[in-house]
Amino acid sequence: MxxxxxxxxxxxxxxxxxxxxxxxxxLMPKIAEHAKTAHNMAEIPQDVKDKVAKAIKKKMF
Ligand SMILES: [Zn+2]
Structure with a gap:
């Protein structure tokens, strides 16, 4: 998993x-919600989305 x-x-x-x-x-809606409330990003810019996608770490159990 x-x-x-x-x-x-x-x-x-x-x-x-x-x-x-x-x-x-x-995960993405949680990040979007956090960006909105904590970082005043009503909408996440594409370059930030790209950074987010790269920063997400996948772990296998
Ligand atoms: Zn933050």
Whole structure:
């Protein structure tokens, strides 16, 4: 089973936010919500999305 992890500091943010999920589809809305509330990004710019996608780590159990 796979497990995806995202840490906000991995995209260069000075922020302790971490989240994880079983799928990318589960993870992305959590990241979008965090970006909106914590970083005032109503919409995530494409370059940030690319960074996020690269920063997400997939772990296998
Ligand atoms: Zn953050």
């Amino acid at each position: 796979a497990h995806f992890e995202f840490k906000c500091k991995d995209i260069g943010m000075d922020c302790g936010f971490e989240t994880s999920g079983k799928t990318m589809e589960e």
